[in-house]
Amino acid sequence: MATQQRKALSVSVLVIILYLVKLRFSKTKTPELHTKAPLPKKKSKGNVDMIFLKRILGLLKIVIPSWKTKEVLDLSLLTVLLVVRTFLSIYISSINGRIVKAIVELDFNLFIRRIFSLAMCAVPASFVNSYLDYLTKIIALGFREKLTAYFHNNYINDKIFYQVSNLDSRVPNPDQRLTQDIEKWATSLSNLYSNFTKPLLDIFLFSKRLAELLGWRGPVYCIGWYFIAGAILRFVSPSFGKLTAIEQRLEGDYRACHTDLVHHSEEIAFYRGQDWERQRINTSFANLINHSKSVQMKRLYMGCFDSMLVKYGAVLVGYAILGLPVFGPGSEEYIKKVGNDPSAITRDYIRNSSLLINLAKAIGRLIVSYKEVQNLAGYTTLVCEMKAVIDDLKKGQYQRVLVNQGNDRPDSQKPSTVKMNQGELKESDSIIFDEVPIVSPNGDVLVKSMSFEIKKGMNCIVTGPNGCGKSSLFRVLGSLWPLFGGKLSKPTMDKMFYVPQRPYLPAGTLRDQVIYPHAKLHMLRKKMKDADIVKILESVNLGYLVGREGGLDAVNDWNDVLSGGEKQRIAMGRLFYHKPDFAILDECTSAVSMDVEAMLYNNAKNHGITLFTVSHRQTLFKHHDYIIKFDGEGNWSFDKLPDSK
Secondary structure (H helix, E strand, C coil): CHHHHHHHHHHHHHHHHHHHHHHHHCCCCCCCCCCCCCCCCCCCCCCCCHHHHHHHHHHHHHHCCCCCCHHHHHHHHHHHHHHHHHHHHHHHHHHHHHHHHHHHCCCHHHHHHHHHHHHHHHHHHHHHHHHHHHHHHHHHHHHHHHHHHHHHHHHCCCCHHHHHHHCCCCCCCHHHHHHHHHHHHHHHHHHHHHHHHHHHHHHHHHHHHHHHHHCCHHHHHHHHHHHHHHHHHHHHCCCHHHHHHHHHHHHHHHHHHHHHHHHCHHHHHHHCCHHHHHHHHHHHHHHHHHHHHHHHHHHHHHHHHHHHHHHHHHHHHHHHHHCHHHHCCCHHHHHHHHCCCHHHHHHHHHHHHHHHHHHHHHHHHHHHCHHHHHHHHHHHHHHHHHHHHHHHHHCCEEEECCEECCCCEECCCCCEEEECECCEEEECCCEEEEEEEEECCCCCEEEEEEEEEECCCCCEEEECCCCCCHHHHHHHHCCCCCECCCEEEECCHHHEEEECCCCCCCCEEHHHHHHCCCCHHHHHHCCCCHHHHHHHHHHCCCCHHHHHHCCCCCEECHHHHCCHHHHHHHHHHHHHHHCCCEEEEECCCCCCCHHHHHHHHHHHHHCCCEEEEECCCHHHHHHCCEEEEECCCCCEEEEECCCCC
């Protein structure tokens, strides 16, 4: 009966192994997505290869810029404590053997003394273990702090943050890359150091001690078994790094769906698009869940292999090694040495088994930690993709799928590298377009060439149908879009100020809404006081806000508190505070009445600000001297307005 059970068990194990090997050789497939858009193909999607090593070394230079940083001190202290913990483990193993020997010899007093010795070791051991966990988390926070500071300095710099989202198409969710992915990368790297350094130290020190007690065969047999097990695990293991990178991208897509719902909730509600949005969000979530389930299934299979090879296989090898002193080649010498004393043999067995268990755990952690390296490779890929995009933008180039002018269809398989400034950019007191094309970032030509000059005092209005290039003209002027040719001369950015249709109201005080992007210190340096800010608010018919909200230091959710017209008047007050030479006004008074609009434009001209306006309202023509008119078919004209006075 027992023989039949063993045969059945052997057949079951063989079937499981063959099935898992089949999975290894079969082509790994990503779960079928509900959307038809394929995932973008990228080089090295989180594999542990030379590209990963090059990337991780580049990031390490950021988080550990020199040997004098705090992280190096913490890592050194962590290494010392890991060595201390290993020696404590060796000492505790010897105490365990002595305790068992005292039990076998029925020596109560010796037993109490050994127990007391073990209790005394518990105090430093507990502190060391807790401090190791503390140091690992502190190092992770340090890595995150350094890497986040690097990205903040480069991403929130000049117009890079705009270009990442609006020009380059490689990173669809930069907010996730800068928050969640960096945090996971830092935590993974910090844990990996402990999970690699501690096993290596344990392997060296425990092997040295076991070699002294059992001879070289003991540690060699143990390490040899794990080497074989590691090779098998490496052979059957899927690319968890690539799977982790895909999972993070799907997480970002799912989060982006909810972000769009929040940002565009009013429009969606008016369009009654809740069903469409629900379908979109559910589809994105289903993609994420299906992929996560697939990853968990692969981890289940790998867990089976881990248990069979690392856990149960190691137990069999361990018993064979522990039997070496009694049954091995030097058994007669060992038995003679201990005087055939059962208590001494038991003591040595407990001590050696404790050392061997610790050695086996160390080797097992080292082998299984390969999966942690794969996860780190996945996070490294995501972080380095963001870094590569920022580096390219700083060099003046970006990657994007361009419109194929032959068939007006984008080639989704071949994103192109585009230089942002192919024309000539000069500083001037006037705005001069000299044969400048208006081209969108994806290569769609809106206007082939524009040439005009607007000097200070030449108030100009831009009109035309939707999508003809009115706002695009301002994006090229503001260097938000690439300059694809010609010569563009313009004043410095501090002499131009942009006022959009939907102004940005940052979190802060009422004063901050008027002086943005200045801080209060900048305001004082301009020799302006709160009384001047109140006058500006009164000049845009918002003087009542000071009393209603409780003063200029009042903090509120201004996007929720203020109406559309009040927001636009705040933006005009911001213009009067900065007093630039040129004001770029993009439908900035569409939510205010005509009489208030006329008052705002007159105030702007009284401040000596030259107006460069986009608007459909003909009532604004009287405030301007010149007009740029687009016909929507790529043609345009620049003329003087009659009776502009």
